[in-house]
Amino acid sequence: MSLRIPFILAALAMLATATADAAPNYEGRKKCGSCHRSQLDSWEKTAHAKALDSLAPKVKVEAKKKAKLDPNKDYRQDADCVGCHSTGFNHEGGFDPKEPSKYLTGVGCESCHGPGSEYRLQHRKAGQAFEKKKQATARQQLAEAGQEFQFEERCASCHLNYEGSPWKGAKKPYTPFTPKLDKKYGFEFGKAVRNDKAMHEHFKLEGVFTGPPLPSFRDEFQSKAKPGVKGKEE
Numbered sequence: 001m002s003l004r005i006p007f008i009l010a011a012l013a014m015l016a017t018a019t020a021d022a023a024p025n026y027e028g029r030k031k032c033g034s035c036h037r038s039q040l041d042s043w044e045k046t047a048h049a050k051a052l053d054s055l056a057p058k059v060k061v062e063a064k065k066k067a068k069l070d071p072n073k074d075y076r077q078d079a080d081c082v083g084c085h086s087t088g089f090n091h092e093g094g095f096d097p098k099e100p101s102k103y104l105t106g107v108g109c110e111s112c113h114g115p116g117s118e119y120r121l122q123h124r125k126a127g128q129a130f131e132k133k134k135q136a137t138a139r140q141q142l143a144e145a146g147q148e149f150q151f152e153e154r155c156a157s158c159h160l161n162y163e164g165s166p167w168k169g170a171k172k173p174y175t176p177f178t179p180k181l182d183k184k185y186g187f188e189f190g191k192a193v194r195n196d197k198a199m200h201e202h203f204k205l206e207g208v209f210t211g212p213p214l215p216s217f218r219d220e221f222q223s224k225a226k227p228g229v230k231g232k233e234e
């Protein structure tokens with residue numbers, strides 16, 4: 001019997017490689033929003049939703065002057081800026097300034113939850129299994145399909161990406177808005193992630209998914225969550 005174990009391990013390793021090859025790509029918020037209507041409506045009111053507009057000329061003039069940027073310049077196609085003000089720039093299916101999709105402008109769903117081409121199919125399947133048979137699906141498979149459950153690194157890649165940052169992953173292009181320029185640009189994950197006006201408001205989940213991984217704040221958020229409006233995929 002024990003002779004079979006290396007074979008099983010080899011087969012598992014191959015399976016893992018095959019899964020990693022089917023890398024998920026960005027698709028934009030249209031799909032997410034058609035099922036998660038409440039989160040979409042709430043997110044649309046956030047600064048994240050309007051982040052690309054901040055790169056237009058003659059807006060946020062004082063902030064730009066302070067950061068030694070040109071307030072009359074249009075930065076909406078500038079590769080040094082759009083990466084943090086849109087969704088999935090420089091990744092498969094992500095924002096392309098030459099053909100800007102209106103579903104990829106701003107810091108969208110997939111900027112935080114991860115590129116959705118694979119896991120959104122699992123949401124649909126799991127939703128149906130739950131509706132028909134009251135059967136819950138393991139959350140682990142979502143993580144394997146690229147869904148984010150930790151968030152902190154993703155936030156850091158935009159908010160803590162500057163020279164001399166405490167975040168080890170920092171590399172160019174940097175954000176011009178750093179705590180050195182003004183204390184208000186400092187970033188504390190634990191505080192920021194609880195800012196519903198910057199993320200979106202939270203709505204009750206029915207328990208379609210079960211088990212790990214979960215962020216430490218899931219129960220806290222769900223205990224205060226409102227009843228949501230569900231949509232159907234178009």
Ligand code: HEC
Pocket residue numbers: 031032033035036109110113115116117120123124126127128139204205206207208209233
């Ligand atoms: C076909 C409909 C559908 C689409 C499209 C869809 N979802 Fe979902 N999603 C669901 C359902 C159903 C659940 C389970 C909700 C529940 O438990 O009440 C879910 C759950 C979630 C959860 C919570 C998962 C957990 O840990 O329990 C998140 C976060 C989420 N979706 C984000 C997204 C994002 C981002 C997209 C777009 C990339 C997306 N969804 C696309 C139907 C969908």
Ligand code: HEC
Pocket residue numbers: 047048050051052054083084085086107111112151152154155156157158159189192193194195197198
């Ligand atoms: C793709 C880059 C990106 C990611 C990822 C990102 N942000 Fe942001 N965030 C921004 C930008 C850009 C703004 C400023 C938008 C503007 O005013 O143009 C912002 C603004 C904010 C604000 C301030 C809103 C206000 O009203 O002043 C908070 C708080 C925030 N983000 C928290 C987070 C947290 C927490 C995460 C991770 C869960 C996160 N962000 C992920 C780019 C990002």
Ligand code: HEC
Pocket residue numbers: 054055059060063064069075078080081082083084085157158159160161173174175176177184185186
């Ligand atoms: C590494 C990510 C990153 C890059 C690159 C980046 N930004 Fe941002 N930008 C942010 C984040 C994060 C914020 C939100 C800061 C906050 O409020 O704490 C922001 C905020 C802003 C704001 C609003 C500031 C305010 O006080 O309201 C403007 C305007 C802006 N960015 C313009 C630009 C321009 C122009 C460029 C290119 C020259 C650029 N950004 C490049 C991440 C980035």
Ligand code: HEC
Pocket residue numbers: 029032033036039040043048107108109110111112113151193198199200201202203204205215217218221
């Ligand atoms: C700036 C980051 C950020 C963006 C952008 C964002 N989310 Fe979230 N979202 C979160 C965080 C943080 C949670 C809480 C995670 C948890 O409880 O597992 C969350 C939770 C959720 C949940 C679980 C139920 C709930 O309401 O808490 C769903 C569904 C969801 N988001 C969908 C979306 C959709 C759809 C979009 C785009 C319209 C979106 N999110 C955009 C950060 C973000």
